[in-house]
Amino acid sequence: MVRFAKRLDLLDGSDIGDLLRLIARPDIISFAGGLPAPELFPVEELKQAGIAVMEEMGTVACQYSSTEGLPALRQKIAERMEVKNNIHTSADQILITSGSQQGLDFAARVFIDKGDVILVESPSYLGAINAFKASEPTFIEVPTDDGGMIMEDLDKILATTENVKMVYVIPDFQNPTGRTWSLERRKKFMEIINKYEIPVIEDNPYGELRFEDEDMPALKSLDTKGLVVYLGTLSKIMVPGFRLGWVCAEDEILSKFNTMKQGADLQTSTLTQLQANKYLDLNDLDAHVNKIREVYKHRRDVMMAAMKEYFPEEAKFTYPVGGLFTWVELPSYINTKDMALQCLEKKVAYVPGGSFFPNGGKNNCFRMNYSCMSDEKIIEGVKALAEVIKANLK
DSSP, X not given: OXXXXXXXXXXXOHHHHHHHHHHTSTTOEEOOOOOOOGGGSOHHHHHHHHHHHHHHHHHHHTSOOOSSOOHHHHHHHHHHHHHHHOOOOOGGGEEEEEHHXXXXXXXXXXXXXXXXXXXXXXXXXXXXXXXXXXXXXXXXXXXXXXXXXXXXHHHHHHHHOSOEEEEEEOOSSOTTTOOOOOHHHHHHHHHHHHHHTOOEEEEOSSTTOBOSSOOOOOGGGGOSSSOEXXXXXXXXXXXXXXXXXXXXOOHHHHHHHHHHHHHHTSSSOHHXXXXXXXXXXXXXXXXXXHHHHHHHHHHHHHHHHHHHHHSOTTOEEXXXXXXXXXXXXXXXXXXXXXXXXXXXXXXXXXXXXXXXXXXXXXXXXXXXXXXXSOHHHHHHHHHHHHHHHHHHOO
């Protein structure tokens, strides 16, 4: 009889996996995935970049390369972080990863032993929760409001809890809620973090997808003690299929992530790094991101208008100023996992909210994505959802 590692018992991806298999059907209106819109992928430009790479350095592209990543790409990322996030860094403080998801996996491996405490927003990104679970931590959920993590609660938890080894946050257009922290809250957060000197994982996959209001500085830009580990990605602003992300951290911390990278896969694909770098040489990424923002903003507006018109008043939802998601809360007696099956009968899907709470117990919420569906499908899907919600109200 095959005996598997006990850590597999900690990873519960079955519910989401079953749902994602169902929504892969072409007849389903899916608000479930966190997928970029495929019609916006710069396919022709990437094709030309790929041809240029193979013509100019085909043997180099097919060979192994350094664990840290392509120096030219790391330099471009460092320069972009300076402009977009006000983070003063260098290529030497960048490690290229296989998507920012790999950075999340490494974070737990670097900081967490069995039983150590991780603080997360409540709710938080389920992909991060699953990545962290393999290290067998104790999760403590920090309460949130419409402005994100509540700083008074964070301070109280840190003052009274032993063995907190890491804090994980998404300050910009959070997954799953779409909420964004104010400047005041970011400054207060770093004040608290500096007081207790706890490492922070700042996950920022959506930061450039802002539709309105002013840009907010990254937590890393406010970091005076080298405690913030910043995770970025090209998945939402270029293409997810490249699986190109990065870690930005101080030397001592980054060296540990580098060690994890060596043990995991030695390096991220040389070919995709060179192709991405060539794309950046030949094209204006800012212009491409502007196109993405324009489309997503419009679809956000369509979804918000439809939800306002068709959802009952008992359904409360967030108004994201960027990113990919909105978050819906229903009366406590409604189980959105059960309701998801009813919605699938009407050929519409969302992600039930329970998986976004690592300690469970909150099943009356769900996440909706607006980036991938047309206007017509958004409206049709929201109408169908509204019918099911109304049918479940007491």
